[in-house]
Every structure is written in structure tokens, then in C-alpha cells.
Amino acid sequence: MLRTLLSVPKTxxxxxxxxxxxxxxxxxxTGHRMGPNGVEIPRKIINRLVCTYAGEExxxxxxxxxxxxxxxxxxxxxxxxxxxxxFAWTEDDGAVHLAQAEIVVE
Numbered sequence: 001m002l003r004t005l006l007s008v009p010k011t012x013x014x015x016x017x018x019x020x021x022x023x024x025x026x027x028x029x030t031g032h033r034m035g036p037n038g039v040e041i042p043r044k045i046i047n048r049l050v051c052t053y054a055g056e057e058x059x060x061x062x063x064x065x066x067x068x069x070x071x072x073x074x075x076x077x078x079x080x081x082x083x084x085x086x087f088a089w090t091e092d093d094g095a096v097h098l099a100q101a102e103i104v105v106e
Contacts, residue, residue, distance in 0.1 A: 002024055002025050002026055002089075002097050003024070003025040004022070004023065004024045004025070004087070004089075004097065004099040005021075005022070005023045005024075006020075006021070006022050006023075006085075006087065006099055006101045007019075007020070007021035007022075008020055008085055008101035008102075008103055009079075009103060010102075010103065010104065011103070011104045011105070011106060012079035012103060012104075012105055012106070013079065013105070013106055014079060014080065014081075014105050014106065015078060015079065015080075016078070016079045017076050017077070017078055017079075018076065018077060018078070018079050018103070019074060019075075019076055020051065020059070020074070020075055020076065020077060020085065021072070021073070021074045022049070022051070022072070022073050022074075022087055022099075023070060023071065023072040023073075024046060024070065024071060024089050024097060024099075025070050026045075026046050026069065026070060026071065026089075027044070027069050028044075028045045028046065028063075028065070028067055028068065028069045028070075028071065029041050029042070029043060029044045029045065030043060030045070030065040031043025031044075031065070032065075043065065043092060044091060044092060044093070045063065045064075045065055045067070045091065045092055046063050046067075046071060046089045046090065046091055046097075047062065047063050047064070047090060047091065047092055048060070048061070048062055048063065048088075048089070048090040049061045049063065049071075049073060049087065049088070049089050049090075050087070050088045050090075051075075051077075051085060051086065051087050051088075052085070052086045052088075053077060053080075053083060053084075053085050053086075054080065054081055054083035054084070055083075058077045058085075059075045059077065061073060079103065079105045080105065081105050082102075082103065082104045082105045083102070083103065083105075084100050084101070084102055085100065085101045085102075085103060086098065086099075086100050087099045087100070087101075
């Protein structure tokens with residue numbers, strides 16, 4: 001499992017706009033570099049990030065080989081209810097890396 005870092009407020013007021021930050025430690029190999037043995041390193045990137053909040057999709061992004069290693073993404077959403085923010089990063093080969101953070105809405 002890859003290391004993820006999430007920055008989600010622990011609490012918020014109902015209707016408040018909150019900032020969400022998510023990072024995943026991933027090399028984002030483009031498939032254009034040669035390894036030390038002279039063989040091309042195969043492409044392996046995170047190509048999609050989806051965030052759901054209380055079961056509804058609130059953010060999605062398609063990523064491409066030009067994205068740097070360890071992609072860091074920031075977005076905003078509205079605090080509507082206490083619940084879980086779930087993050088799913090999907091790689092080229094279909095592997096999915098998951099992380100969650102909880103927020104309490106007052």
C-alpha cells in the first residue's frame with residue numbers, strides 16, 4: 001500500500017467551505033525513461049483520483065504522465081454533514097489505493 005497524506009478539517013460548521021488536501025507517495029513513472037540496464041521502465045501512473053463525501057462524489061480528477069511524482073491535489077467542498085471523506089487513487093493497471101478521513105459537522 002502506498003503512503004497517503006490527507007488534510008481534512010476535524011470539524012466544520014454546516015455550510016462552511018472547507019479545503020481538502022490529498023497527497024499520495026507514488027513515482028508516477030511515465031514509461032519514457034530507461035533503467036540502469038538500458039531497458040525502458042514501464043509506465044505506471046495514478047490516472048484517476050475520486051473523492052466521495054457521505055457517499056456522494058465531490059471531486060474527481062484524471063491524471064496524466066505529465067503530473068509529477070507524489071501528486072498533491074487541493075480542492076474545496078461544502079461541509080454538509082458529519083461523515084467520511086473517501087479517496088480512491090487508481091493506477092494504470094487497475095490497482096486502487098484507498099484512504100479515508102472523518103469530519104464532524106456542527
